[in-house]
Amino acid sequence: MRIVVAPDSFKESMTAVQAARAMAVGVRDALPTTCVVDQVPVSDGGEGFAEAVTAAWGASWQEVTTVDALGRPRMAGFGLDGNRAVVDLASSVGLEHIAPGERDVMRSSTAGLGHVITAAVDAGARSLLIGLGGSASNDLGLGMLVALGARCLDERGGEVEPVPAEFSRIRRIEVGPARRRLEGVSITVAGDVTNPLTGPHGAAAVFGPQKGLFGPAITWVDGEVTRLAAVLGLSHWACRPGAGAAGGTAFALAAVLGAELATGIDHLARVVGLRERLEEADLLLTGEGTVDGQSLNGKAVSGVLRLACEYGVPSIVFAGRVGIDAATQQRLSDLGAQRIIQISDPSEALETSLRRGPEHLRRAVADAVGHCSADGDQLEPRSE
Known part of the structure; x- marks a missing residue:
């Protein structure tokens, strides 16, 4: 049997x-x-995705010091198999690492994911598989992009922290350094979310409440995310299925960095x-x-x-x-x-x-x- x-x-x-x-x-x-x-072991792209793929590949697990969604130091990791690596957002900036009473989506960021991606690329990865799911943030993936070298700037050219509480100050986003940092690296994103970036079925409206975002704050964040997508010249991406995954991190990876969006469990089924x-x-x-x-x-x-x-x-x-x-x-x-x-x-x-x-x-x-x-x-x- x-x-x-x-x-x-x-x-x-x-x-x-x-x-x-x-x-x-x-x-x-x-x-x-x-x-x-x-x-x-399987995963739809959230908690445990990188560990499951690492086991399937027979790859080595690399520990890295990063930060959680609130910027506090924590350990995370990625699987490395030759020139390919697997990372998941949940291990660094996942909601599971933030106690219910500490959840503050207005101050939460995906910077920790950017640090793990940087470590994987520095270790020689030229093909990245990134699992999205279980995020604590709704920052449009800007924290991740800034950790990779991008800059969020105000009307005077001063740098702005890439968290929703500061979104209204952002007038320009320089993504060139992040793109150059990942030049020659192919990225596939795995997740189970098909929601668009904005609107009544978007990231803030659907997933905001579980992260501590309620009422008028949902409408405000959704409006700012819509505006920032326009600042990037990528408004046409806002309605695409899957762009709202992980608080818009899928948008940043696909629209800004050219990643391919794939269904988490279907992709993992092929991998294993x-x-x-x-x-x-x-x-x-x-x-x-x-x-x-x-x-x-x-x-x-x-x-x-x-x-x-x-x-x-x-x-x-x-x-x-x-x-x-x-x-x-x-x-x-x-x-x-x-x-x-x-x-x-x-x-x-x-x-x-x-x-x-x-x-x-x-x-x-x-x-x-x-x-x-x-x-x-x-x-x-x-x-x-």
Whole structure:
């Protein structure tokens, strides 16, 4: 029996790599001698994306000192494999690193991502894969561009800090130095967001509230982002699908630096050879922190289920929390998810449950796989 374990991260509990390891241990607990386990951690471009790709490449992980979205020092990293590197925004300037009471999108920046990109290029990377997701900022990617050498200037030519609180002072943006810094470097951006940069479905309107942006501030930031896109001479990019990813960082990477925009899970599936691995599989185990209606909207788990369904591979989904209605349950079932298992104990404190996530996941997998082995008709067999 060959089992593919392909989880996304369990937010605030496990990275995708850690979740895959816990799942693999659970399988071996239940089937110590009769099963081949293929670990394929996945990500839609957010938290854990760089780590998942690094594992798939067999690349080396490089630690780098950078800053979080509020400018505080922190460690992040990138995967390096010859002249190609993988970076994700979440590891440096992700929302997960900012406590709820500290979130201040008006003072948040993507500069930390720019520092990691610089380190990757300095290490010899000429091809960059950048995962976007889980951002704490709505700075149009200007912090990243400035970290790469760009300059935001006021009407007198003085430099302006590239954060939303100072946007109204910016009259000119010199991006030439950033472009020259990345000359000869190809960039592919992976993410699951298809929102445009501005408007009612744009970055500020849709994702601002989770970052601490509300009411009139959303309208103001959206207006300033619209104006700054015009300052750059790139207004035509504002309505393009995906430009609003990571608070407009996708706009900066694609419109200013010439990056290619790709769907996170689809691109990762190609990188890790997920189709080929599922073609040989008898069972897929996947999961994420929360399985709900959003799990079907371009997220990693739905992408993995979709691929498994194409090959007739039955699936079991594990989650820290399950919150689905009958319609979502049916849609997941249509994708081949024959069981959806919540691993957390409702009686346990959230902090404890998050800390014990790997243990809960291992036990849930061992129990589920053990039952499948003992009573094989619980899962429909794959089509031959």
